Amino acid sequence: MNKIHQIYSILYKSFGKQGWWPTTLEDELHPKHHGKAPKNDKERFEIIIGAILTQNTNWKNVEKAIFNLNKNQLLEINKIKKINKKRLASLIKPSGYFNQKAERLKLIADFYSKNKNPTREELLNVKGIGPETADSILLYALGKPSFVVDAYSKRIFSRLGLCDGKCSYDRLQELFHKSLPKKTKLFNEYHALLVELGKNHCKTKPICKECPLKKLCSYS
DNA sequence: TACCAGGTCCTCG
DNA sequence: CGAGGACATGGT
Numbered sequence: 001m002n003k004i005h006q007i008y009s010i011l012y013k014s015f016g017k018q019g020w021w022p023t024t025l026e027d028e029l030h031p032k033h034h035g036k037a038p039k040n041d042k043e044r045f046e047i048i049i050g051a052i053l054t055q056n057t058n059w060k061n062v063e064k065a066i067f068n069l070n071k072n073q074l075l076e077i078n079k080i081k082k083i084n085k086k087r088l089a090s091l092i093k094p095s096g097y098f099n100q101k102a103e104r105l106k107l108i109a110d111f112y113s114k115n116k117n118p119t120r121e122e123l124l125n126v127k128g129i130g131p132e133t134a135d136s137i138l139l140y141a142l143g144k145p146s147f148v149v150d151a152y153s154k155r156i157f158s159r160l161g162l163c164d165g166k167c168s169y170d171r172l173q174e175l176f177h178k179s180l181p182k183k184t185k186l187f188n189e190y191h192a193l194l195v196e197l198g199k200n201h202c203k204t205k206p207i208c209k210e211c212p213l214k215k216l217c218s219y220s
Numbered sequence: 221t222a223c224c225a226g227g228t229c230c231t232c233g
Numbered sequence: 234c235g236a237g238g239a240c241a242t243g244g245t
Contacts, residue, residue, distance in 0.1 A: 051226090058225040061243060096241040100228085130228045150226050166235090195226055204224065 003162065004179035007213060008186070011193040014212035018192035021047045021140040022059075029070040030063060038141060041116060045077050047141040048112060051133050052104050053095045064094035080109040104128030120146060131169045139191070145184045147176040148191040152198030159202065159219040 001009070019035030023046050031050065038044045046066070053062040068091040069075045074083060089102035104127070111118070111126050123134040131149070138146040149172045158165040163172050180186060201211040208220035 054225090055227040056225065057227085057241090058243075061225080061241095064243090094242060096225090096243080097227095097239095098241070100240060104228090128228070132227060136226080148226085152226065168234095191226085198226080 002179050003216075004176060007160070007216065008180075008190050008193065010212050010216075011197060012189065015193055015196045018189055018196065020188055020192040021050065021136075022063075023047060023050075024066065024070055024075070029067050031066050037143060042076060044141040045109075045112060046075055048108055048137050049075065049080070049105060051136040051140070052101060052108060052128060053092060055097070055101070055133065057096050061094045061096060065092040068092065068094070077109050077113050080105055081113065100128070117142070131173075135173070139184065139187055143184050145182040145187050147173050147180075147187045149173045149176070150191070150195070152202070153191070153194045155204075156194055156198060156202045156213075159206070160213065160217050161219075 017035065019033040022031040022033045023038065023043055024031045025034060031046070038047060049069070050062060050066065053065050066075070072091065074080065074088075074091070080088070083106075085102050085106060088105060089098040092098050092101055092105070095101060107127055108129065115122060118137075120134050120138060123129050123137060124131070129137070135146040135148040138144040139148055149169050154163070154165075154167070154172060157163045157172065157175075158167070163175060176187075176190075180190070197211070197213070201207055202213075206220065208214060208217070211217070211220075214220070
């Protein structure tokens with residue numbers, strides 16, 4: 001078992017199954033983790049919307065925005081395409097960058113309505129979708145094994161001494177891809193577990209005391 | 221009060 | 234390429 005896999009094993013044992021991506025269940029208005037893969041285009045679309053809204057933003061704020069959309073029954077491809085951009089911006093206001101994001105939501109709605117099974121390249125050509133958002137969509141909405149690298153994974157793996165502090169997105173993703181079996185389920189849980197570690201222990205200002213990776217890490 | 225949060229685009233060297 | 238600024242709200 002290599003180090004990358006060993007870290008996963010420790011995190012899973014510490015935190016348990018995460019059940020990402022959070023989505024809104026039938027007859028509710030708030031998204032939550034329930035461990036079920038999306039089963040239709042509407043549910044996949046909600047994940048895509050969430051992936052855009054959470055760019056550099058706390059998920060709690062995104063929840064408020066998604067709640068507003070649900071309350072108005074607007075979390076549907078054609079409704080996002082048609083809604084007035086100003087009104088959309090005001091509804092997603094809590095998620096921050098609301099003008100940019102309103103624009104991006106409309107662009108991705110147009111794109112997704114025409115292409116329900118996009119490649120990574122195609123996603124990256126949509127304005128507002130960078131590598132992390134593209135991989136989140138591929139992994140969590142479309143069920144394809146593309147590892148999601150984010151601020152947390154960079155921070156954690158650089159503190160562990162497994163990557164350079166300023167290594168590129170693609171470099172770090174490659175490390176995961178070559179060290180792990182290409183399994184959607186595994187990539188799903190691994191990324192979610194890294195977020196959990198990043199939120200609770202490996203923060204900007206780290207709290208190493210009860211970190212499950214303490215023994216593997218020389219940072220503190 | 222200042223900093224941070226599940227990034228991306230644009231511009232400039 | 235890569236660094237640096239803009240985009241913005243809500244929680245601590």
